Amino acid sequence: MSLIFNHVSHQYDPDAAIPVLALKDVNLKIEDGGFYGLIGHTGSGKSTLVQHMNGLLKPTAGEIYYEGRDICDKDFDIKSLRHEVGLVFQYPEHQLFEATVFEDVCFGPKNMGLSKKDAELRAFEALTQVGLDAEYFYASPFELSGGQKRRVAIAGVLAMKPKILILDEPTAGLDPKGRDDILNQIKKLHDEQGITIVLVSHSMEDVANYVDTIIVMNKGEVMYNDSPKNVFTHVEELEAIGLAAPSVTYIMRALSAQGFDVDLTATTTREAADTIINALSDRM
Amino acid sequence: MLRDITLGQYYQADSVLHRLDPRVKLIGTIAYIIALFMCTNVWGYLAVTVFLCSIIVISKVPVKFMLKGMKAILFLIIITVCFNMFMTQGEVLVSFWRLKITKEGLIVAAKMAIRLSYLIIGSSLMTLTTTPNQLTDGLEKLLGPLKKIHMPVHEIAMMMSIALRFIPILMEETDKIMKAQMARGANFDTGNIFQKAKSLVPLLVPLFISAFRRANDLAMAMEARCYKGGESRTKMKPLKYQGRDIAGYLILVGFVAAVVATRWIP
Ligand SMILES: Nc1ncnc2c1ncn2[C@@H]1O[C@H](COP(=O)(O)OP(=O)(O)O)[C@@H](O)[C@H]1O
Numbered sequence: 001m002s003l004i005f006n007h008v009s010h011q012y013d014p015d016a017a018i019p020v021l022a023l024k025d026v027n028l029k030i031e032d033g034g035f036y037g038l039i040g041h042t043g044s045g046k047s048t049l050v051q052h053m054n055g056l057l058k059p060t061a062g063e064i065y066y067e068g069r070d071i072c073d074k075d076f077d078i079k080s081l082r083h084e085v086g087l088v089f090q091y092p093e094h095q096l097f098e099a100t101v102f103e104d105v106c107f108g109p110k111n112m113g114l115s116k117k118d119a120e121l122r123a124f125e126a127l128t129q130v131g132l133d134a135e136y137f138y139a140s141p142f143e144l145s146g147g148q149k150r151r152v153a154i155a156g157v158l159a160m161k162p163k164i165l166i167l168d169e170p171t172a173g174l175d176p177k178g179r180d181d182i183l184n185q186i187k188k189l190h191d192e193q194g195i196t197i198v199l200v201s202h203s204m205e206d207v208a209n210y211v212d213t214i215i216v217m218n219k220g221e222v223m224y225n226d227s228p229k230n231v232f233t234h235v236e237e238l239e240a241i242g243l244a245a246p247s248v249t250y251i252m253r254a255l256s257a258q259g260f261d262v263d264l265t266a267t268t269t270r271e272a273a274d275t276i277i278n279a280l281s282d283r284m
Numbered sequence: 285m286l287r288d289i290t291l292g293q294y295y296q297a298d299s300v301l302h303r304l305d306p307r308v309k310l311i312g313t314i315a316y317i318i319a320l321f322m323c324t325n326v327w328g329y330l331a332v333t334v335f336l337c338s339i340i341v342i343s344k345v346p347v348k349f350m351l352k353g354m355k356a357i358l359f360l361i362i363i364t365v366c367f368n369m370f371m372t373q374g375e376v377l378v379s380f381w382r383l384k385i386t387k388e389g390l391i392v393a394a395k396m397a398i399r400l401s402y403l404i405i406g407s408s409l410m411t412l413t414t415t416p417n418q419l420t421d422g423l424e425k426l427l428g429p430l431k432k433i434h435m436p437v438h439e440i441a442m443m444m445s446i447a448l449r450f451i452p453i454l455m456e457e458t459d460k461i462m463k464a465q466m467a468r469g470a471n472f473d474t475g476n477i478f479q480k481a482k483s484l485v486p487l488l489v490p491l492f493i494s495a496f497r498r499a500n501d502l503a504m505a506m507e508a509r510c511y512k513g514g515e516s517r518t519k520m521k522p523l524k525y526q527g528r529d530i531a532g533y534l535i536l537v538g539f540v541a542a543v544v545a546t547r548w549i550p
């Protein structure tokens with residue numbers, strides 16, 4: 001039960017004079033129950049990669065296997081793949097179209113062929129999961145704030161009960177509070193519902209506190225695919241490709257340079273606090 | 285797919301055609317279209333073909349790039365050809381079921397196909413070699429005399445150039461929204477015509493909203509920079525005819541005269 005990329009390459013314009021590969025020989029395994037962070041500079045191919053995960057784009061070379069079956073096979077049911085691998089696009093609020101929030105969230109389940117009642121039950125559940133206040137359920141989606149719209153859009157995908165939920169830069173353009181709220185909701189979905197999450201972002205800060213595997217993309221290639229601790233040991237390499245380690249890493253390094261005995265691999269603020277307290281109590 | 289439509293797109297290159305005054309290119313396009321519809325025999329089409337080919341070579345725009353734009357309207361051309369082929373009365377060549385292909389029909393269809401594709405290649409060549417800014421300037425200058433009868437020429441030119449500028453953006457947006465709805469299980473290509481029309485709602489509503497939002501943002505940005513069209517507005521690069529523009533006009537006159545002359549060749 002997993003999603004496997006085997007030497008996947010993608011070229012948007014097959015007859016371009018100079019071939020430009022948006023994805024270059026990508027090998028990946030998305031395991032059930034994982035929480036993945038997909039990181040890369042703008043244009044590194046993150047969105048291209050995630051659109052392969054539910055068959056919206058087809059690899060120009062290589063294969064993608066979902067639960068052991070090649071998704072490019074003629075008899076592969078691509079529709080059911082899209083139900084099981086939910087993809088929330090960047091700025092998903094731009095896809096809202098119904099008269100009410102509730103109806104919009106019903107769109108996905110209805111496309112799955114569910115009855116009206118089942119679709120509504122799922123919509124209700126999904127809207128509750130993303131933490132939208134019930135008073136907005138029958139409002140027009142266009143009257144909501146940016147953060148609320150985004151929740152509705154995420155609920156629209158969640159209502160299909162995907163096994164893997166992919167979110168393409170879900171925090172883009174949100175204020176810090178909106179960002180933390182959304183990320184915490186996503187974490188809750190992972191922890192409580194056991195949904196596999198792929199979180200796309202260009203900010204290390206966003207993902208460092210949440211994910212258990214970080215996939216770093218650079219110019220269409222997977223550069224690192226490892227735990228946050230291991231990835232953040234490559235601070236210089238990350239900076240060279242326009243990314244940065246989370247500020248915690250920099251603080252730990254600075255403290256260490258000042259002679260404090262702190263754990264350099266701390267990535268979350270929690271761990272940082274712990275190791276600083278330890279270092280201070282050693283000194284006392 | 286949709287983004288392949290090249291109409292209204294600019295292709296950056298360094299050619300005489302790119303440097304030509306936009307007024308020459310605008311008038312040239314009109315003259316070219318008129319000439320195209322004045323062709324009555326093979327010689328006329330030959331003259332237009334030679335003209336078009338040389339322009340394409342001069343423009344330095346890759347032929348592949350232009351053909352990609354044609355792909356999108358191939359459907360339109362095929363429909364026109366079919367209608368002409370089956371609907372024209374005359375000497376029957378082939379007939380099956382209720383359809384008849386006539387000799388006259390074939391000729392009309394072939395002419396139509398050539399005209400349509402030449403028309404589209406010709407006019408997309410203009411937009412491919414002229415930036416929207418130049419296009420507006422040219423239009424405004426050309427329509428300038430209409431200001432006397434209180435036509436809002438500057439505004440019209442501005443609106444047209446903005447519309448052209450927005451075509452590729454909206455294409456991209458369509459592609460994106462389509463994919464986003466497909467990720468929610470939407471189906472755009474199955475079912476009967478009513479189901480298909482209905483399936484477009486989730487695409488069209490967000491597209492319209494996005495177009496309005498963009499228009500609003502743009503208006504805001506223009507006002508924030510104190511944009512005010514019309515009378516007292518000066519230009520950073522006022523249009524001035526150069527030697528090559530005069531040469532361009534002369535070539536155009538020669539071309540149209542040549543095409544007209546072919547009408548008398550039996
Ligand atoms: N629809 C498209 N057509 C052609 N090229 C594209 C398209 N979408 C993205 N690209 C190109 O592919 C590369 C990767 O883009 P993308 O996957 O969107 O990166 P990211 O999401 O990491 O910012 C970029 O160079 C971009 O220009």
Ligand SMILES: [Mg+2]
Pocket residue numbers: 046047048090168
């Ligand atoms: Mg992206």
